[in-house]
Amino acid sequence: MPDPLTVRKVEAFIKAAPKDKRKELADAAMPGMRLLVFPSGHVSWQLQYRIEEERRKYTLRTYGPGEMSLAAAREAAREAKALVRNGICPKASAERSRFENAKSEKRARQLAEDTLNAVFDDYIEDKLRSKELRSVQELRRLFRTKVGANLGGRPIHQITREELRKLLRKIVQSGAPVSANRVHSLLRPLFSSILPRLYQYF
Numbered sequence: 001m002p003d004p005l006t007v008r009k010v011e012a013f014i015k016a017a018p019k020d021k022r023k024e025l026a027d028a029a030m031p032g033m034r035l036l037v038f039p040s041g042h043v044s045w046q047l048q049y050r051i052e053e054e055r056r057k058y059t060l061r062t063y064g065p066g067e068m069s070l071a072a073a074r075e076a077a078r079e080a081k082a083l084v085r086n087g088i089c090p091k092a093s094a095e096r097s098r099f100e101n102a103k104s105e106k107r108a109r110q111l112a113e114d115t116l117n118a119v120f121d122d123y124i125e126d127k128l129r130s131k132e133l134r135s136v137q138e139l140r141r142l143f144r145t146k147v148g149a150n151l152g153g154r155p156i157h158q159i160t161r162e163e164l165r166k167l168l169r170k171i172v173q174s175g176a177p178v179s180a181n182r183v184h185s186l187l188r189p190l191f192s193s194i195l196p197r198l199y200q201y202f
Contacts, residue, residue, distance in 0.1 A: 004029035007070055010063070014043055027070075033077040035063060045073040049084050058091040116159060117152040123190050139186060146171055146183050156191075 003009075005027040017023045017037040025035040032048045045060040045068055060076045061068035068076065080090035120143055124136060143152075150167055151159055164187060171180040 030074045047077045
């Protein structure tokens with residue numbers, strides 16, 4: 001029966017491993033966990049387990065400086081075994097987590113890119129295609145001078161109603177109540193049009 005691994009044993013095994021074939025080193029302290037040393041020099045931790053009467057393998061992570069230590073590998077294997085006891089495949093669970101994380105990162109990037117300026121440009125282009133607008137240049141000028149300079153670079157999902165109210169009050173106080181009304185008439189359908197775009201991220 002193999003002995004529990006130590007950092008010294010791990011390092012000695014890696015150093016002595018042949019360069020022409022893969023070698024494995026089991027850990028008696030964590031049954032099923034192995035250190036794999038490949039001819040390429042790559043070293044990783046693997047957990048072997050059974051679920052639904054099927055033998056499976058799950059790579060925990062690479063071993064090495066800045067990677068997964070012996071203690072961390074045992075902890076990861078312990079958590080994976082807890083999943084197995086509950087009928088959950090740790091490899092499938094990890095793949096789902098990676099997929100969800102990738103989706104979350106993509107959502108964050110998309111939300112950050114959806115600035116008020118970008119949404120306004122899309123809104124104008126949509127209206128132009130449907131031939132619902134006539135005075136495009138005037139609307140662009142109004143947005144650029146009254147809205148874009150203040151809120152245009154902000155992600156639209158971060159802009160609050162209170163900020164929009166403050167913007168309108170600021171325009172009124174500058175002596176341009178008619179412009180404030182026109183900005184309100186512009187922003188209201190613009191924000192309504194973005195709602196489906198926001199909901200698709202959540």
